[in-house]
Every structure is written in structure tokens, then in C-alpha cells.
Amino acid sequence: MRPTLQIAYQFPEPIMQTRSRKVFMLNFPGPGVAMLPITCRKFGSTSAKQPSGHGLKYLLGAIFAGYSYYQYDNYARNRELARRLDMPIHRILLYKAVPFGPLSVVAGYCASVPIPSFLRRPLFSAFASAYGCNLNDSKFALHEYPTFGAFFSRPLRTGARTIATVDGLVSPSDGTLLHCGSIGVQEGALIFPEQVKGSLYSLSELIGDTACAEFRQRLSAGSSVYYCTIYLGPGDYHRFHAPARMSVVRTEKMPGEALSVAPWLMRRIPKLLCMNQRVSLQCRWKYGQLCYVPVGAANVGSIVLNDSKPDPSVAVAPGHELGRFELGSTVVLVFEGPEKLCWKKVIGERCRMGDVLIEAPKRPWWNTWQ
16 A cells, blocks of 8 residues: 655645645655655635535526416416406416516515615616606705605605696696597497507406496497596606596506506507506596596506595595606596597607696687686
8 A cells, every 4th residue: 555645735736636635746765665646635725525506506496496386376367367358368478477576576675675875866866867857856855765666756846847727637647648539439348549559448448347337328428538648657757646626536446467568568568558457546527527547567566546535525626646656657547528629749749747638629709608
């Protein structure tokens, strides 16, 4: 058996290296053994074995297994949603391949985490620069918002918006007018055109059967019913207000998904607004019935109403704040109005809360006494 010398010294150039040892050959002068192998442990590492990389594989496997179970668990609900909206289920599964619901929960939690005061100004300024936020309209300074959610749903300073005086409706929020027009009847159902011409769906899918039945009665009596859709981007002011003097008769929360309502997606996914969570406010205004629908979106954990149980006998003034979003979303108005309504905004135009949205036709001077 050849002798082996164990030494606690790390040589600069080993002739052979394994995972845990370095082997050197040491020369001795004289007869006998000319070269003696010396085995040295590597004293530069904290463990004898190198990381195997199995931990990353296990983590990726767990993520894939959890994602697969999430899709399996939601398959029955997706099938029911496809049946209700008369859509192929593969389109819904493809669109919902991204787990917007869990992402919204995570985003909502992150938005509620307090931010250190010294980081608030640079973080909020970077967000405002990226999305074009108008910080001059903010009520408070940047360092006074404790969380990202508080900054995102920030209130306006006094005098930041002027509420127009008009015989009609003002814009209920900041945003972009995606589409507007009148409600029609097709095969006995009220047809609501979505953001792109040619994409139709039933009004009952958006606002519910009860409100839709009331509009159907008004149309049968000869009234005109209109709609408009306003999209709120990430950089917009995210509180919504009354578009006219009106009274809120009842509110109805309609559960749904938390999917993105970006305009480019709404042009490709039919009935997208009917899939998301929303709140239907049934109101009365000068010309009859008005349905006010704030629609949730991806990363929007909730739609917050200032008064969840309004008094129908109390009328609110134009510009009265009704609630807020936690992130970008959409407001849909469906309302009864006079014939030959005059739209003051065109599709694709920017709206500011309080701007004139529609105006009733002016009466001739000899008929103004009525």
C-alpha cells in the first residue's frame, strides 16, 4: 500500500481535480519513492459538494403543477361562461391562460404595502413620467401618499376640474371615448355594439335582466336609448363622478373575472366587458332611466363605491364623486334620452371629467316655455 500524506495546504496548480479533492505529486530526492501523491481537501468552499441544481427543477415543477391545477379547477366555470356568452370555450381558455385573477390579488397586496417616505417621490415620479400622469391636479404632494394604491386613486385638488352646465351629460371620468351610439333591437333582444363595429352582444349580458327589461319597456314606448364607453388608462384620474343631476335607485354587484380591458384586446375579444366584474348603478335623470356601469379590469382588486346603499329620494349634482378604481378600467353609460342627441365628443377623443359629453337639441324660442 502506497503511503498518502494528508496536509492542510492548498497548492496553486493541481494536476488532477475532483469535486471535493485536489491531488498533487510531491517529489522526494533519494532512492525509493520518487513521487508521492498528496491529497488535499478544498478549504476554499463551505461544503464538500457543489450545488446540484435540483432545487430549481423542483421549483419549476411545483409552479407548473400549481398552474395546471388552477386551469383544471376553473374549467367548469369557463365552460359555463362560454355557454352564457355563446363563445367557443377554446377562445376563453386561450385568453385566460394568463392567470389575471391571482395576479390581481398580488397587485392589490403590493399596492397596499407602505412605501418608505424617501422612496415615494422617485417611485411616483417615475410612474407619472412613464404613463403621462398630470401631477398638477393632485390634491396632495407625492410624499404624502403612503402606498401606491393611495397614489393611484388620488383625489383632485379643488378647482382642478370645471363641471360644465349643459342640458345633457358631462363626462363621468377622465379617459378616452371608445365608442358611442344608440341601442337597437334584433330578434327581440336589445343589442349593444361593443368597441368595434360588427361586434354585438345582448345588453342583458352587461347590465342584467332587470335593468334590460326596463330599457326594453322604454324602447317599446317610443323612447330613445343610447350608450357610450370610456376607457381609463393607467395615467388617468381614477375616480368616477355623476354625469348629470340624478338619483341612484339601486346598486347591483355583478361578479366576474379580472381581465385586461385594454382597447387592443377589446378589438380582438368579443363580449370582454361582460366577462369582468362590474357594478351596475340604476339611476334616474331628467330624461328617464340611466344605467351607470363601472367595469373592473386586470390588477383591479375592487371597485369602491362611496355610498353602497344610496337613498333614492336624494339627487346628486353633476360632478358628485360616486367611487373610484384601484387601477385602469372602463365606464359604460346606458341612458334614455331625447331624439337627435348631439354628441360633443368623437370616438377616440380624450375626455376630462366635467367636459360636455352629449347635449340635448335646443328647442325653438317659441317652445321654450314648456
